[in-house]
Structure formats: structure tokens, C-alpha cells
Amino acid sequence: MNIPLHRLGHSFYDRKDVTKIAKELLGKILVTTFNEVLTSGRIVETEAYAGAGDKASHAYGNRRTPRTEVMFGKPGTAYVYLCYGIHHLFNVVTNKKEIPHAILIRAIEPMEGIEDMLIRTGKLKQDYTLTKGPGNVSRALGIFTRHTGLSLLSDELFIAEDAFRLKESQITTTTRIGVDYAAEDSILPYRYIVSGNLYVSGKRK
């Protein structure tokens, strides 16, 4: 590590506006150091899940289950769950205790540890599929459901910023992916992407 990194602290996550935080997470760096292996990437796609009032959220209606309980916990905690029995999806818990906001990290642009990401994913070489989509992000960074509840203020899993800054004009806002079940809330503009970035999920060819 040579570039100065500043780890985001508790106050970054402990705020009310989950969509604002989701947008601010674009350009930040997601880092894991599990088993002494450092892998990181710049966040290029996020989705906000606004808790009790959001039909797309697992915590809609303040639904508390063993799985969703971490969202009701401290801001700056990882919420990781298994999707389709295969994919481990990584979320950042925000807002105060008892307010179950979360932000899904959907894509990153690889920075450090690309060789290790290739090993974890079984891929032969780097291309945009390495960390495109939430399932792939977790595979590349070694994030599993056992990491749910882990603090993002820890040394193993955290988000940092460097000198990089995005301009407002580089950000595109859209509806969220795969939440048709959420009725009218499925059309909320809660997905944020870095315009034109190769690693953003969706069609390509």
C-alpha cells in the first residue's frame, strides 16, 4: 500500500439519508484483508434500501428475523445474505440502531489483489466480469454470509477514500435491479452508477 487511504468512520454511516450515502459511496474503496490477503476495488454501483417503508427491503414493515436483525443494529456493519442459494450479497448498514437501512454494493472496479481475486473466482484473466454484479463482488473479495454482522470499522473489512473524486455529472441514477416484487417501490430511483464504467452490472457485449 502506497496511496494514502482514509478509512470511513462511524459518522459516515450514522446518517439518516440512505440514498445520499449510497451516492457518496461511489468512488470509495471497498477493502478486505481476510487471511492476510488484501483485495480492494473502487465502488462503481450501489443501491439504497430504505428499511421499514421500502417494499424492496428485507426489513420492510420492520420485519425482524435472525437474518435481518443486523440491519437493526449499529451503522457501519456488514449485512451479508445468501441469494438464490449461491450468491453472497454484501450490504452496508446505515442509520441509527433500530432503523434498518442498508446499501447493496453491486459492482467495484478492481484495484489491489487482482491475482487473489482471480484465484477466488477461478477466472483465468481479468475482465469486466471479475467484479461486475453483487455476487461477483463478494466472490472476488472473499465475502461470505459468515461475515454478516462484522464491523466496517474493523481491519478485515472496511471502506476507505483516497484523493479520487467523482463529479456529479459522472453519476447516473436508475431504478433498482431485480426488485419487481416491490410493487410501486420498484420504480424508486435508488440505484447509483458511475456512468459508462465497464464494471457496472447489466447488458454488455
Next chain:
DNA sequence: CGACCGATCGTCT
């Protein structure tokens, strides 16, 4: 390019 499909299993009803 779009439509569809199989994989795979924890979670909640």
C-alpha cells in the same frame, strides 16, 4: 439481442 433456464440452499411461512 432478447427470452429463458438451471444451479443451489438458507430463510420464512
Next chain:
DNA sequence: GACGATCGGTCGA
């Protein structure tokens, strides 16, 4: 017992 906040592949036009 049904169903995903997905992914990568196939098939047909």
C-alpha cells in the same frame, strides 16, 4: 414447500 436484492449459459430470430 416456495422462493429469491444473481449469474452465466443456451437457443432462436
